[in-house]
């Protein structure tokens with residue numbers, strides 16, 4: 001028995017893995033892995049927040065009181081896909097989420113390939129009402145705080161307070177005197193900008 005199961009897993013999943021290419025393989029695998037793995041009641045998943053899409057077919061729980069990080073993303077892809085001036089994204093580990101409803105009612109969109117296959121990073125939406133539930137990255141999730149119950153309370157606003165602006169150069173709205181760091185592209189990997197979108201380093205050199 002033992003030598004049939006690789007290091008990958010045990011039971012039927014390991015068997016499927018060894019069985020090689022099958023049209024069902026990918027479909028079966030994503031269900032058993034975070035963030036789509038359903039937690040049993042016995043798992044003691046601590047529920048700190050609950051979220052749902054507009055139609056209510058997709059519902060989830062979050063086990064972390066505060067996101068690891070929160071950002072506003074002003075990139076044009078987020079503007080277009082969200083139909084909003086910018087994306088408000090809260091970063092969580094893939095293990096922090098438990099879908100209580102509708103894990104099979106999700107649809108994927110990979111903006112890089114413009115494909116609806118489950119290729120990371122991708123946008124994850126309710127297949128019925130099309131609410132964007134999250135961005136699934138290779139190792140992290142970017143949750144959309146506006147889906148979360150109680151987000152419009154003092155506690156909610158405080159827990160999901162943004163730490164910075166990304167891709168601020170592509171913005172369609174200005175943010176002034178909010179005290180948040182503004183980045184030309186990705187946080188920490190691009191030039192830092194002032195409220196007007198001018199590079200901070202360039203300004204300092206002129207003085």
Ligand SMILES: [Zn+2]
Nearest residue numbers: 053055126129
């Ligand atoms: Zn929905």
Ligand SMILES: [Zn+2]
Nearest residue numbers: 073074075078
């Ligand atoms: Zn973006």
